[in-house]
Amino acid sequence: MPVIQPEYAPIALFVYNRVDHTQQTVDHLRKNFLATQSDLFVFCDGARSQDTDTVAAVRKYIYSISGFKSITIIERDINVGLAASIVEGVSDVVNQYGSVIVLEDDLVTSPHFLTYMNTCLGKYENFPEVFSIAGWSPPTLTKVESEYSIAFLPRNCSWGWATWKDRWNTVDWDVSDYDEFKHSPLRQKEFNRGGVDLSNMLKAQMNGEINSWAIVFCYSQFTQNKRTVFPLRSYVENIGCDGSGVHCDVEISQQPIESHERELVLPEAVYEDESALALFAAFYRPAPFIIRAINKLARTVIGKNIIRYETTPS
Helix, strand or coil, rough: CCCCCCCCCCCEEECCCCCCHHHHHHHHHHHHCCHHCCCEEECCCCCCCCHHHHHHHHHHHHHHCCCCCCEEEECCCCCCCCCHHHHHHHHHHHHHCCCCEECCCCCCCCCCCHHHHHHHHHCCCCCEEEEEECCCCHHHHHHCCCCCEEEEEECCCCCCCCEEEHHHHCCCCCCCHEEEEEEECHHHHHHHHHCHHHHCCCCCCCHCCCCCHHHHHHHHHHHHHCEEEEECCCCCCCCCCCCCCCCCCCCCCCCCCCCCCCCCCCCCCCCHHHHHHHHHHHHHCCCCCCHHHHHHHHHHHHHHCCCCCCCCCC
């Protein structure tokens, strides 16, 4: 099948059973300046038995969506889970169109999100060392002193992102070299430059304790020594860290999506800024044990953390 190359990258939106979150995601996306010029693909995973009614509510809502160049809805009859749904859905779209912008149903975006994504996709398409584009960024990156609007970092982002067909199709979903990696402390240390949690997350994935497409995508980026473009001012906010989602059940510190600059200043060469990396990696360091223990107790009693831990680079 020949690749269709539209002026703007298509959007793949993955939804399931949270109609309120989905409505917020779509409402913000529809307010983007390029929404009416963008094709939207909505992927609906099949319902588990306990989710039949909530999934039906989401499916009823998505047929009311308007405001995009085109809208295609893909409904599954069986539940395959988020990871398989994303891998298969992204593959379908990116192989047809050459690039794709990906959102899940708990991400609200700045009106400039699609402009930023399409600008970066166009700018770095012919830079093979760039693996993907991130829309979300941690609050620590606001402290980066740079003439540019972005930083190149050794970790991917699953909260609003984009990539190209030729990068996506290099991912080794089986992680065929994992036996070698797990016996190499040096390789694990190198992987953890993007955050101390990465090697442990990959271990959990390979042991069947989690089911994450994102950590495998991240590991493939690492093995190829490539980078993800991160904005210093976030274009995405995750509203799913409220206990409603599968992978995010506690509040995290985030940037407000209104805080970024409107004019993008992008570097002409791919390079790694050590100060940006230090600030980025600091976000993924766990809080001290006493803070984590107090917050865990607070979430049990009152449903939320009571101490916010602000990370700083070492």
